[in-house]
Amino acid sequence: MTFETLKPQIETIVSNTTTTTDDKLLQICQLLDQNISYYNWVGFYFKNGDKNELKLGPYVGAPTDHTIIPFGKGICGQVAVSNENFVVPDVAAQDNYIACSITVKAEIVIPIFVNGENLGQIDIDSNTPDPFTEADERFLEFVCQKVATLL
Incomplete structure (x- = not known):
């Protein structure tokens, strides 16, 4: 499934008035996990109140110990x-990488802005080396813009 065919589905999820934000x-x-083969862990992190840390929100994939990230x-x-x-094509080449799983080869993180403030991010791990393209970035920016309307 292409990014363009996923966009209307994202919009449908976001506009659903009968589900909670966390459910959305x-x-x-x-x-994303079911339709993009190289997205092996998909989750959201959000600013934890007034603290200079992120708190794990909804996600799909292997359990993680990293529920709070400074x-x-x-x-x-x-x-x-x-x-x-x-965009990290090779997590092994990153000094400041927090390993969640030995199977993860690459990661992409896109911030979510509300009124110019970075309130969270979508985080995607891949078990495929260097899978993320500019198309992934643009699509995930679209996803984050839609998610921002929920916050």
């Missing part, structure tokens, strides 16, 4: 500080 976020994770630590923590997309 989980449905987005499930949609700003600046790991790829997600770096995105919380830089406010920029971070």
Whole structure:
């Protein structure tokens, strides 16, 4: 399934008035996990109140011990500080990478902005080396713009 065919499904999930925000976020994770073969762990992290840390939200994939990530630590923590997309073709080449699983080869993290403030991010791990393209970035930016309307 292509990114263009997934966009209307994302919009349908976001616009559903009968489900909670967490249910919508989980449905987005499930949609991406089920339809993009190299997305092997899909989840959301959000700013934890006034603390300089991220808290794990809904996700699909192997359980993780990383439910709280300090700003600046790991790829997600770096995105919380830089406010920029971070595409990691080879996690083994990253000094500040937090390993969740030995099977993970690559990661992409895209921030979620609400009124110019970085409130969270979508985090995707892949067991495939260097799978993420600019098309993934643009699609995930679209996803994050839609998720921002829920926050």
